[in-house]
Amino acid sequence: xxxxxxxxxxxxxxxxxxxxxxxxxxxxxxxxxxxxxxxxxxxxxxxxxxxxxxxxxxxxxxxxxxxxxxxxxxxxxxxxxxxxxxxxxxxxxxxxxxxxxxxxxxxxxxxxxxxxxxxxxxxxxxxxxxxxxxxxxxxxxxxxxxxxxxxxxxxxxxxxxxxxxxxxxxxxxxxxxx
Numbered sequence: 001x002x003x004x005x006x007x008x009x010x011x012x013x014x015x016x017x018x019x020x021x022x023x024x025x026x027x028x029x030x031x032x033x034x035x036x037x038x039x040x041x042x043x044x045x046x047x048x049x050x051x052x053x054x055x056x057x058x059x060x061x062x063x064x065x066x067x068x069x070x071x072x073x074x075x076x077x078x079x080x081x082x083x084x085x086x087x088x089x090x091x092x093x094x095x096x097x098x099x100x101x102x103x104x105x106x107x108x109x110x111x112x113x114x115x116x117x118x119x120x121x122x123x124x125x126x127x128x129x130x131x132x133x134x135x136x137x138x139x140x141x142x143x144x145x146x147x148x149x150x151x152x153x154x155x156x157x158x159x160x161x162x163x164x165x166x167x168x169x170x171x172x173x174x175x176x177x178x
Contacts, residue, residue, distance in 0.1 A: 004075050007090040008067060010172065011097060014165045018053040023157055030056065031066045032097055041069060070097065077101055079120045084129045087173050088136060092128075094169055095144055098162070107143040111136060141170050 001009075015032030026034035030047055043065040050056055057063070074096050075081075083089035096104040102118035109116045112127035128136070144166050152159035 003086045003089060004071060004080070006086075007075070007080070007093045008070060010090060010169070011070065011094055014094070014098070014161075014168070018047070018056050023155065025155065030062075033066065033069055038069075038073075041065075043069070074101065077120070078105060079125055082120075082125045082129075085133045087176060088128060088133055091137065091140065091169055091173070094165075095140075098165065099144070099147060103147070107147070108136075108140060111139045111143065137170070137173050141166055 012031060015029075018030050020028040025036075027036040029035070030043060033041055033043060035041075035044055043062055046059060046062045046065070047053070047056060050059075070093075074093055078089075078092055078096050078101060080089040080093050083092070092104060092108060095107075098104075099107075105120055105124065106116050106118045108128070109118070109124055112124065112131060114123050114127045145163065148159060148162040148166065152162065
């Protein structure tokens with residue numbers, strides 16, 4: 001299993017299947033892909049053909065489209081393959097999907113002491129590859145939790161799920177490093 005494939009397994013545990021919760025700022029989503037933010041994603045054409053949304057997970061073409069989407073729009077954009085510590089890459093990926101690439105990278109850059117521009121350039125990659133992974137993971141987790149607490153004021157019904165997501169990533173890191 002590649003690092004990206006492993007990251008996708010973790011991500012999809014948190015993103016779930018089809019949802020159209022009116023309380024969700026992302027609106028209609030499938031496996032975390034928001035129609036509001038990505039209305040031109042090709043998967044919507046497939047999803048719209050299904051009357052019974054519970055059967056979407058059986059559509060192999062749709063599953064490939066989800067993987068391709070996340071690889072292209074997130075994994076590559078955050079330059080995850082250039083990050084030496086594969087768990088750090090997976091963690092950045094997971095939170096880039098959940099809080100947005102720019103915010104996720106800015107939070108990492110603040111911890112790293114690099115230019116905070118939300119872009120993963122050579123300076124950010126070098127800093128990520130030079131930092132103590134334990135220290136980074138702990139500080140990054142706190143940044144993410146703080147962010148969830150702030151946005152949780154407007155969407156309190158999602159706060160527990162977001163905090164569970166953060167802690168599950170932390171526990172996964174703790175278990176894998178042993």
